[in-house]
Amino acid sequence: MLALSLVSLALGVVATLGQSPPVAARSNGVQTEVEFGSVSDGRFAACQAGEALPAGATAVRLSLDSVLGPRVTVRIRKDGRLLTSGQRQAGWTAADVTVPLTPLAHAAAGVQTCFSFLARDESVGLIGQRLGGAAAAAAPRDPGLLKVEFLRPGRGSWWSLASSVAGHLGFGHAWSGDWIVPFLLVAMAAVLALMSWLALRLAR
Amino acid sequence: MSSVLEHPPRPATHPRGARRGGRLRAALARVPREAWVCALVACLNAVCWSFITPPFQVPDETDHYAYVEQLALTGEPPSSQAHGRYSADQTLTMEALHTNRVRLQPEDPAVFSPAEASELRRALAVSRTIAPRPTGAAGVAAAEPPLYYALELIPYELGSGGTVLDRLELMRLLSALMAGLTALFVFLFVREALPGARWAWIVGGGAIAVTPLLGFMSGAVTPEALLYAVSAATFYLMARAFRRGLTPRRAAAIGVVVAIGLLSKLNFVGLLPGIAIGAIVMVGRLPAPSRARLMRAGAVGLALAAALVAAAYASGAVSHSAFGTPEAAVLSLARHGSPLGRADYIWQFFLPRIPGTVDDFPGIFTTRQIWFDGFVGLYGWLDTTFPGWVYDVALLPAGILAALCLRALATGAGALRARIGELLAYLTMAAGLLILVGSASYTGFPQIGGAYAQSRYLLPLLALMAAALALAVRGAGRRWGPAVGVAVLMLFVAHDLFSQLQVIARYYG
Secondary structure (H helix, E strand, C coil), rough: CCCHHHHHHHHHHHHHHHCCCCEEEEEECCCCCEEEEEEEEEEEEEEEEEEEEEECCCEECCCCEEEECCCCEEEECCEEEEEEEEEEECCCCCCCEEEECCCCCCCCECCCEEEEEEEEEEEEEEEEECHHHHHHHHCCCCCCCECEEEECCCCCCCCCHHHHHHHHHHHHHHHHHCHHHHHEEEEEEHHHHHHHHHHHHHHH | HHHCCCCCCCCCCCCCCHHHHHHHHHHHCCCCCCHHHHHHHHHHHHHHHHHHCCCCCCCCCHHHHHHHHHHHHHHHHHCCCCCCCCHHHHHHHHHHHCCCHCCCCCCCCCCCCHHHHHHHHHHHHHHHCCCCCCCCCCHHHHHCCHHHHHHHHHHHHHHHCHHHHHHHHHHHHHHHHHHHHHHHHHHHHHHHHCCHHHHHHHHHHHHHHHCCHHHHHCCCCCCHHHHHHHHHHHHHHHHHHHHHHHCCHHHHHHHHHHHHHHCCCHHHHHHHHHHHHHHHHHHCCCCCCHHHHHHHHHHHHHHHHHHHHHHHCCCCCCCCCCCHHHHHHHHHCCCCCCCHHHHHHHHHHCCCCCCCCCCCCCCCCHHHHHHHHHHHHHHCCCCCCHHHHHHHHHHHHCCCCCCCHHHHHHHHHHHHHCCCHHHHHHHHHHHHHHHHHHHHCCCCCCCCCCCCCHHHHHHHHHHHHHHHHHHHHHHHHHHHHHHHHHHHHHHHHHHHHHHHHHHHHHHHC
């Protein structure tokens, strides 16, 4: 059983690292500078025009902020026709929410990204850039632009990124340096060995 | 099956006149080797987490660091009235780390390039030239009791010649040691609570040692690291007293641990009702002549706990803020909202809504989405998650383990009935903590639906989780039990490993 578990674990790690990490394929370039609005009661729906939907996008990230966010629905339309849609269940926490989408085989420019949610009591912050003048007056509940990013699987696997990830792990810590990754590998190998020893004790 | 729930004969008592040091050595020598291995694994795992998680990317770590710095510089705890910024060196370091930009925004990685690393090095060099000046502010940490922070003064002072990051990492390593204590006491609790099956202790202790949420939290600067250890120790001492009988020495030990818990983090208050029920049950079991002696023992324990806590409060070591005194905490909790509304909210905070009541969490199945999913994987500032399907897949092993645990309980119902008082004490300890967390969350409601909706707040109950895992393995029966035990241990190892990979992908990918 232990051998089977260890082999399964190794295969799981190999398979996971063989996948491609999601990358931001397209962003509308809006900076997340301010919370230009806050919704705490009722249904909120808004659309942002002029977005570009890349081919194969598997998710869209919107700069909405909440502690226990409501269900968010996204619909991508072009000329009134629904191209793709997705939904994120309630309960998310972050300063942005990622909503899975059904990927399209082709890209589409000039699309409208529409999102809606039902806020009750707990506020949902709208983060991005504030609109000025007439544009703001035309949309009093939504006087700004959210950051919208479309995600899709990257071209390289985690294996191909291993050396750069290892390099990044060496930055920004106490005693930064190349030693951190080998140290982590040795320490986790020791954890695995000790847990295997415990597992062997079970059979006795 | 029932053997796992039944108490075996008591071990022989120590020979009279044994010296205290010798007794301690003998007690340590009786701790099984597997327990020490569990402690070592938990410690190593938390050390790994301490290097994987970027500085200040654990909930409220910025505030906890500020508390220790304030304590180191002034000898006094911070004031909850002070709403200023962090000290200059901490602020400079956080700016160079882009702490606030990275926090809550999964698309923003940690320090990512040689240029950013150089900028950080420059900032750290500048920060070393600044004489740290206390600001008196420590955010949400200001209301917490001082014991954990006082212990963290040791690594803080050890790193006083270094940078903020050096001190922070040394402080994280002390927390990692506390993870080892947590696993050790969890193992010992399972040994006392389920003494009939040695291998069940290994499964319980081993699984907890590599629980990723324990590693993540205990790999950071937070008083919860100490709270988990002292809660596990409390469960252990309770189980030991239930199994071997309440003596003055054991009562005093429980009293000391309760005092340490109360001086570690206020959440420990949630365990008190259960501890009190346990004490009543244990005293009630005794024959009348012994009862008076044990009542005195109970009074000794209570007096010890009260004296330690009172001394800390009287010396001003505990901040007198809105939540800084237990009486203020109770008053604050009592004045917000109606009792019925509060009770309904707390119920829904953990369990499915009762039909006919107002839905306080529309669209959210709290048991699953907040507590289960949060345990499966929610790291960083609650901004680092697995892909959605992982949480669905995790339901399968969790469901199997729950079913096996129920089977073991059903099969051992007779033995369970004989220990109903003990079970009641543990369940009250758990319920007390849940009510405390739910009640605290209710103070922010409805503006914030679940201010304390985080699985980490339930980790003081790790000992009970370990017992449930041990029972589940036992529920698999003699033939399959060991195989299921190995699978459980490896499942938790995999959970830990993939959690670390997910955090690495989020911050460094």
